[in-house]
Amino acid sequence: SPMEISLCRRWDAPHPVVAIHNAIKAAFPDLEQMTPPIDPYILAKRRGIKQVSVGEIETDGCMSKTSNGDYIVELNAAHPETRRRFTLAHEIGHTFFFDLLQTEGNRYRAGDCSEASFHRDLSEEHLCNVAASEILMPGTQFMSGVKKYGPTAWAVVRLSSEFRTSLQATAWRISWLLPYKIISCCWEYERACDAYQTVWTTPLVASRKSPVQRYCVDKDQPAYKKFSEGSGFRGWIWASLGGPVDRYFMDGLILQEQPRRLITVIVLEAAAEQVLAPYLEDGKNSPQRELF
Numbered sequence: 265s266p267m268e269i270s271l272c273r274r275w276d277a278p279h280p281v282v283a284i285h286n287a288i289k290a291a292f293p294d295l296e297q298m299t300p301p302i303d304p305y306i307l308a309k310r311r312g313i314k315q316v317s318v319g320e321i322e323t324d325g326c327m328s329k330t331s332n333g334d335y336i337v338e339l340n341a342a343h344p345e346t347r348r349r350f351t352l353a354h355e356i357g358h359t360f361f362f363d364l365l366q367t368e369g370n371r372y373r374a375g376d377c378s379e380a381s382f383h384r385d386l387s388e389e390h391l392c393n394v395a396a397s398e399i400l401m402p403g404t405q406f407m408s409g410v411k412k413y414g415p416t417a418w419a420v421v422r423l424s425s426e427f428r429t430s431l432q433a434t435a436w437r438i439s440w441l442l443p444y445k446i447i448s449c450c451w452e453y454e455r456a457c458d459a460y461q462t463v464w465t466t467p468l469v470a471s472r473k474s475p476v477q478r479y480c481v482d483k484d485q486p487a488y489k490k491f492s493e494g495s496g497f498r499g500w501i502w503a504s505l506g507g508p509v510d511r512y513f514m515d516g517l518i519l520q521e522q523p524r525r526l527i528t529v530i531v532l533e534a535a536a537e538q539v540l541a542p543y544l545e546d547g548k549n550s551p552q553r554e555l556f
Contacts, residue, residue: 267388270364284391287360288398296404301428304352304399311359313337316352325351329362346430350396357395361388401427401437410438414543415446417496417517417527431519431527432464438529439466444539445532447505449479451491453524458483460491463525468532479505490516491526498545505530515540 268280275290277283288295292307308316313327313335324347325339337355339348401423409426413419415438424434435448450463459482467477481487487503498515505512513536516528531539 265387267361267364268391271360271391274364280391281394284357284360284395285398288395291360292399295399296402298402298405300401300405300426302400302402304349304356307399308335308337308352308356311335311356313356313359318348325355327355327358327362335359335362344430346424346428346433349400349428350430350433353396353399354392356399357392358388360395361392397433397437397440400429401434403441406437407441410441414540415442415444415529415531416515416540416543416545417448417529418515418543418545420448420527420529421517421519432466435527435529436466447530447532449528449530450519451479451481451526451528453491455523460488460524460526477506479503485509487514490514492524494518496545498540513537513540515545517545 268283271280271283271287272278275283275286277286291311295302295307305316312333315334315336316339317337318339318341320342321338321340323340324343325337327335327337329335335355337352339351343351406423406427409423410419413422419438420431420435423429423438424431427434429437431450435450439446439448445468446466447468448466450465451460452463453459454461457480459480461481462477462479465477465479481491481503485503486509487501490497490501496517499513500511501514502509502511503514504510513531513533514528515531516526519525519527533539
């Protein structure tokens with residue numbers, strides 16, 4: 265789009281994602297030296313966001329630019345703190361686009377850390393989600409945690425707590441940064457259909473045509489028993505991921521019992537067992553190991 269082209273020209277980058285990364289590094293050169301959790305309110309002030317309020321609004325958040333060049337942001341009071349933090353970081357991303365336009369007015373967002381927003385075309389909204397992930401989960405600090413916990417379900421839960429980000433945003437960040445083919449899914453038991461259905465999934469490939477995937481594990485699939493028993497599991501499991509029942513290497517962790525909800529990281533690599541071998545299933549006392 266013309267906006268993406270302008271962004272690339274402004275930050276001397278061959279791709280919009282690289283451009284937004286360059287913009288963030290220029291605006292916050294000390295970001296990767298900060299100790300998590302990152303405070304987006306402090307960074308917002310450094311980008312000219314003079315006021316951040318919380319109110320009853322229909323969107324995740326909105327931002328306006330005043331005549332003197334200051335920004336004002338309002339966040340949705342009904343959303344949890346992790347989501348408001350992500351929304352504010354997302355709005356920080358929008359400031360780089362406002363700088364290109366040099367205009368006044370309101371911008372409203374339709375999605376925050378939702379499935380649709382992470383599978384969307386490389387639009388401004390998607391790029392601002394990329395910016396929010398980079399701001400709240402800087403590569404250096406985040407990869408240190410991933411190397412410690414591995415591409416596991418425990419890593420998603422643990423890093424979500426350390427960086428004060430949602431499970432979905434954390435899982436998406438892990439998938440984005442690692443050189444492995446992995447899919448993270450959050451499942452919930454649906455009594456009406458006696459099956460586990462995905463609440464959200466991460467894309468295998470973040471591309472312009474990456475579809476929103478929804479999976480279902482019913483009682484006819486061997487994975488159903490694994491999902492229904494114990495507090496966690498790891499190994500080769502037969503399940504359907506939108507097609508015929510096949511064998512996948514899964515690392516799973518139960519999040520809650522009523523309704524039963526769990527998170528799985530599915531490693532789609534021939535050497536999946538070797539990839540996860542250095543990391544314990546519960547994450548405790550996981551050895552520090554290099555992933556690549």
